Amino acid sequence: MTEMFDDRKAQASAWFRRLRDEIVAAFEALEEAPPPAPVAELPPGRFNVTETRRQSEDGSDAGGGLMSVMRGGRIFEKVGVNVSTVYGTLNPRAQAAMAARKGLEGMKDDPRFWASGLSLVAHMRNPHTPAVHLNTRMFWTPQDWWFGGGTDLNPCLPHDEDTADFHAVLKAHCDRHDLSHYPRFKAWADEYFYVPHRGRVRGVGGIFFDDLNSGDWPADFAFTQDVGRAFLPAFLPLVERRAGTPWTERDREAQLAHRGLYAEYNLLYDRGTRFGLETGHDPEAVLMSMPPLASWP
Template sequence: MCRAMTDTDLTPRKNRARDWFRSLQEDICARFEALELAAERPLYSGDAGKFELTEWKRGDGSEDLGGGRMGLMRGKVFEKVGVHFSEVHGTFSEAFAAQIPGADASDGRFWASGLSLIAHPRNPHVPAAHMNTRMLVTSQSWFGGGGDLNPLLSYQRDQEFEDSVDFHAAMKAACDTHPGADHPHMKEYCDTYFHLTHRDEPRGTGGIFYDRFNTGDWDQDFAFTQEVGRQFADIYPKIVARRMNEAWSEAEREEQLIQRGRYVEFNLLYDRGTTFGLKTGGNVTSILSSMPPVVKWP
């Protein structure tokens, strides 16, 4: 449910959300760089990866339409990982505005800020993961986001597998901080959303997903969204550290590359975040950096 906000509410709330998403990017990048430093020989060699942070502006520069900070790293543990902050504003196209709540009443004007993350580890034993948190404003305002785990080996793609159990527990803990966050519903929504209809199979083992979240208490809704980010920033590095020094075989690497193809198919066919970014003139390099660096279709 989304409710209108008055003009006096907007600026301080936008600033608080923007600053939080930017600080979350910095926190997660630091945690991932620490994992790079902890990678052990002989599985890993060479220098530890470091994030390349690139500021970008939306539009042609003739007016201020916002922008963001793209964070990309290619390292030893993370074959490719993107942790991207954005704050953009402007006007939706007429066709796209019809799909967004409140855009008709705002003459298509919008503001959005958030963080988007996708991690593709090198070791097939380490699950890939996705997380995003965001705030969007038209004539209404709401939060959205969530996180999901994507194990790449068949024996790990089980809801009872240790990594998935721990990940689900962290997402439930985030929901438990807020009386309006219905964990069973958000878990089911995640399973339904991250489903490859054309293959009739899940993309991974799920997590939580929520959109257009507004209970009427902005501070509590923002606190919940912050807790989703904190829980992810805590649990996913623990899962990576647990698995990253396990040896892998060529057969497991092959299975990993094939399973990565499912992620590509979902993002290009179904993902609303990808569509939103492209429809609003976002940074194409940042948006499509979520694609795995190496992938196979048998």
């Protein structure tokens, strides 16, 4: 069993890295294309890539990854595409949170974990171009394994056409696996990305899933891969459609205010943010999702 899951961990980790490479290349190609009129004077943005390392409490190596961040581009005001594979033992606080959420027995006796995944957040230059989030991951403990992730669209100036097209691509990829996936995971996203203290969701939704373990690892991994594959065909056409739209100062104000909502959610409620900080991962990588500028009333 251990050897089998060592191979499966390697497969998952390699896939998340390939997905990262594909997305980074596509985003840099967008920056290199003829610039839209509103930002014609700006040079194309490029990703700055740095290695991240995680150390366990005793100072031993506990994995790491790549943090790829672009700032000040023509299309992307700030975008981060991080990939990591980390491992070690969960501290007591993380153990308690995991045990409470999943009801895992034996975690105190064997608190080892392994996790690998990709995390992406893009804050766009043009207020008419929606911000977007993507995450895909695999988690393993001696007691269980599961996949999770999803993607959601976060426009400050919503366009119904964009929302419909984004969701249509997600539905098509979900339907390849199970016709119940899209309606179930869409509803889960609406619930998960809700901001309680504001009484609203943070965007126009998408899909979200967690604790995916049907007992069929290849099938669950195949679905998780398709969530990743759906991202570029769902998002790139919206960028190409909106990147050249003229905007006003009022549009920019709406964008900064919406980013404030996004920051509130990520800092207060997002599971990935909490887990990354609680388990000692590089805080710069964990907090790369924060917008470059935001405003509050």
